[in-house]
Amino acid sequence: MPLLELRQVTRRFGDFTAVDHVDLAIDAGEFFTLLGPSGCGKTTLLRMIAGFEQPDEGQVLLDGVDLADSPPEARPVRTVFQSYALFPHMSVEGNVAFPLQMAKTPAREIPKRVAEALEDVRLTGFGRRYPHELSGGQRQRVAIARALVTHPTMLLLDEPLAALDAKLREEMQIELINLQKQAGITFVYVTHDQTEALALSHRIAVMNRGNVEQVDEPSKVYRFPKSRFVADFIGQCNLFSGTVAARDGGIVSIAVDALGTVRVATPSTIAPGTRASIALRPEQIRIGASQGDTASDNRFRGTVSDLLYMGDVTVYRVRTDGGAEVEALLANSQTGRAKFFEPGDAVEMDWPAAAGHFIED
Amino acid sequence: MRKRRITLAKVAAAFGYAFLYLPLVIVVVYSFNDSRLNAEWVGFTLNWYRTLFADDDMLVAARNSLVIGLCASAVSTVLGTMAGFAMHRWKTRVLPILVLTPIAIPEILVGVSLLIFFVLLNFTLGLVSVAIAHIAFCIGFVAIVVRARMAGMDESLTEAARDCGATPWQAFRYVTLPLIMPGVIAGALMAFTLSIDDFVITFFTAGAGTVTLPLQIYSMIKIAVTPEVNAVSTLLMLLTLLLIVIASRLSPSLLRSQESTP
Numbered sequence: 001m002p003l004l005e006l007r008q009v010t011r012r013f014g015d016f017t018a019v020d021h022v023d024l025a026i027d028a029g030e031f032f033t034l035l036g037p038s039g040c041g042k043t044t045l046l047r048m049i050a051g052f053e054q055p056d057e058g059q060v061l062l063d064g065v066d067l068a069d070s071p072p073e074a075r076p077v078r079t080v081f082q083s084y085a086l087f088p089h090m091s092v093e094g095n096v097a098f099p100l101q102m103a104k105t106p107a108r109e110i111p112k113r114v115a116e117a118l119e120d121v122r123l124t125g126f127g128r129r130y131p132h133e134l135s136g137g138q139r140q141r142v143a144i145a146r147a148l149v150t151h152p153t154m155l156l157l158d159e160p161l162a163a164l165d166a167k168l169r170e171e172m173q174i175e176l177i178n179l180q181k182q183a184g185i186t187f188v189y190v191t192h193d194q195t196e197a198l199a200l201s202h203r204i205a206v207m208n209r210g211n212v213e214q215v216d217e218p219s220k221v222y223r224f225p226k227s228r229f230v231a232d233f234i235g236q237c238n239l240f241s242g243t244v245a246a247r248d249g250g251i252v253s254i255a256v257d258a259l260g261t262v263r264v265a266t267p268s269t270i271a272p273g274t275r276a277s278i279a280l281r282p283e284q285i286r287i288g289a290s291q292g293d294t295a296s297d298n299r300f301r302g303t304v305s306d307l308l309y310m311g312d313v314t315v316y317r318v319r320t321d322g323g324a325e326v327e328a329l330l331a332n333s334q335t336g337r338a339k340f341f342e343p344g345d346a347v348e349m350d351w352p353a354a355a356g357h358f359i360e361d
Numbered sequence: 362m363r364k365r366r367i368t369l370a371k372v373a374a375a376f377g378y379a380f381l382y383l384p385l386v387i388v389v390v391y392s393f394n395d396s397r398l399n400a401e402w403v404g405f406t407l408n409w410y411r412t413l414f415a416d417d418d419m420l421v422a423a424r425n426s427l428v429i430g431l432c433a434s435a436v437s438t439v440l441g442t443m444a445g446f447a448m449h450r451w452k453t454r455v456l457p458i459l460v461l462t463p464i465a466i467p468e469i470l471v472g473v474s475l476l477i478f479f480v481l482l483n484f485t486l487g488l489v490s491v492a493i494a495h496i497a498f499c500i501g502f503v504a505i506v507v508r509a510r511m512a513g514m515d516e517s518l519t520e521a522a523r524d525c526g527a528t529p530w531q532a533f534r535y536v537t538l539p540l541i542m543p544g545v546i547a548g549a550l551m552a553f554t555l556s557i558d559d560f561v562i563t564f565f566t567a568g569a570g571t572v573t574l575p576l577q578i579y580s581m582i583k584i585a586v587t588p589e590v591n592a593v594s595t596l597l598m599l600l601t602l603l604l605i606v607i608a609s610r611l612s613p614s615l616l617r618s619q620e621s622t623p
């Protein structure tokens with residue numbers, strides 16, 4: 001049985017449906033991420049798990065028990081708020097001790113538990129400080145210590161790193177992974193940052209307009225997106241859409257406007273004449289001045305129209321002879337070269353049928 | 362042109378403040394004047410203060426004022442805080458209107474209606490009726506100050522408290538209340554000064570035998586403005602000023618009434 005189960009959970013604000021019949025099952029010990037663009041209903045969903053919002057329809061079950069009648073204080077679930085929400089009139093110790101006091105922990109046990117929690121987030125020695133005397137990263141750690149001190153079954157984190165700068169964010173990501181492993185607590189993590197989701201999670205639920213579009217492991221979400229939205233939202237992606245022209249032994253040929261016939265490997269038994277799409281990651285494309293005479297499933301000629309130098313890699317935007325835009329990516333790992341092509345260069349692109357991912361529209 | 366307008370504004374302001382404060386300054390100065398008449402300056406004396414502290418009627422009135430003020434501020438602070446909390450928590454239009462209307466209604470109407478109310482209930486007029494009347498008109502003021510303070514509070518703090526296992530009451534007791542405490546204290550001080558100074562409502566609800574400081578001063582003035590009246594007015598002014606300073610320190614938004622509700 002999953003630890004947390006959402007069944008047809010729906011939340012409306014007036015005419016607007018913020019969360020629309022969501023089904024989810026999260027297992028004990030998982031690092032589970034809700035990923036989606038701003039306004040897609042991630043926070044609302046999290047607040048229904050925490051008990052700050054009531055679903056208009058559907059159920060939230062924890063260990064098989066419906067939480068409908070449990071107020072937030074009765075749920076074995078803790079939230080790390082995006083604003084940290086530390087109590088400004090209490091010291092760090094006071095903040096971390098608060099959940100213990102509410103849980104009627106014996107007074108002589110509290111200092112030990114607080115010290116342990118602060119040690120877990122590497123804040124030993126900061127107990128006497130007040131929240132306004134801490135940096136953003138330290139406040140974040142206090143919020144996490146406060147949430148973990150009572151050993152809850154589940155931790156809900158709402159964009160906890162969004163307010164930190166890039167460097168600190170990366171550090172905290174690693175710490176979060178370690179904390180989760182060490183504490184063995186189920187994390188439900190909310191973010192709109194796809195790289196963060198890919199790096200941290202065991203599984204990701206990609207949300208769009210109140211709906212969950214796909215639930216999968218990071219590599220699956222990246223490699224096998226179920227919808228055009230998921231393909232587009234996670235990382236850079238070429239999306240070719242067209243009409244199925246032929247299906248032949250696991251290879252489907254699609255006539256893509258402005259590009260031509262693109263072949264993709266798929267077990268799908270789609271009928272010719274149907275609209276469909278292909279998602280192709282830029283790094284799956286081989287790009288060169290000429291690819292020689294070897295046979296290839298997909299080969300297109302074009303001209304470099306733009307390039308985006310990103311340090312480790314360069315993204316080339318290629319305009320094919322048919323007029324389609326394709327993005328290809330090359331690692332700049334060869335010594336002494338910053339980039340391989342300049343705008344205006346003629347190039348040839350090439351990828352096997354297995355590189356693309358078939359999406360039924 | 363621009364410069365002249367600024368100087369004009371300054372002069373106007375100076376006149377305005379002079380108009381406000383000059384009478385007060387005169388009262389203070391005459392309370393130390395060694396003469397029965399409020400006319401020319403004769404010399405410095407503390408005699409009028411001595412007379413004051415030997416005047417039994419005055420002392421009784423002062424004691425009554427103090428008792429009423431303490432009761433009124435204590436009770437109205439509790440009720441006003443609850444009203445302010447309710448206004449913040451349930452953002453309807455009705456609550457603020459209900460709480461704030463008594464402030465806008467002319468005092469004389471409040472006085473008369475309270476008098477009628479007490480008479481209808483057959484309630485004996487005296488210290489208790491005055492205290493109840495004061496509580497009634499102080500609640501609104503406390504509620505405004507408390508709500509302003511709450512409006513500046515991070516909404517997620519109460520949720521965080523609940524999340525940490527606090528019941529709604531515990532969340533209020535351990536998180537909301539400490540954070541709005543400056544506003545609550547400011548409200549209490551304000552209620553106390555309003556009560557100590559009140560004349561109109563007290564006049565209607567005090568009945569025959571009960572006297573407070575403002576009533577006592579009024580009855581003395583009916584004969585003549587004696588230096589003793591100046592002395593007691595000075596002391597009252599000093600007390601009020603002190604409390605207002607403390608209140609405004611605790612709740613700076615009080616002095617910036619325009620910005621008090623962000």
Ligand SMILES: Nc1ncnc2c1ncn2[C@@H]1O[C@H](COP(=O)(O)OP(=O)(O)O)[C@@H](O)[C@H]1O
Pocket residue numbers: 013018036037038039040041042043044045
């Ligand atoms: N209390 C509310 N009242 C009205 N609309 C709300 C409320 N809370 C959220 N919404 C709306 O619901 C949608 C989803 O919000 P939210 O869950 O905060 O999105 P996310 O966290 O994914 O950015 C948004 O369009 C937001 O405007």
Ligand SMILES: [Mg+2]
Pocket residue numbers: 042043044
């Ligand atoms: Mg959000």
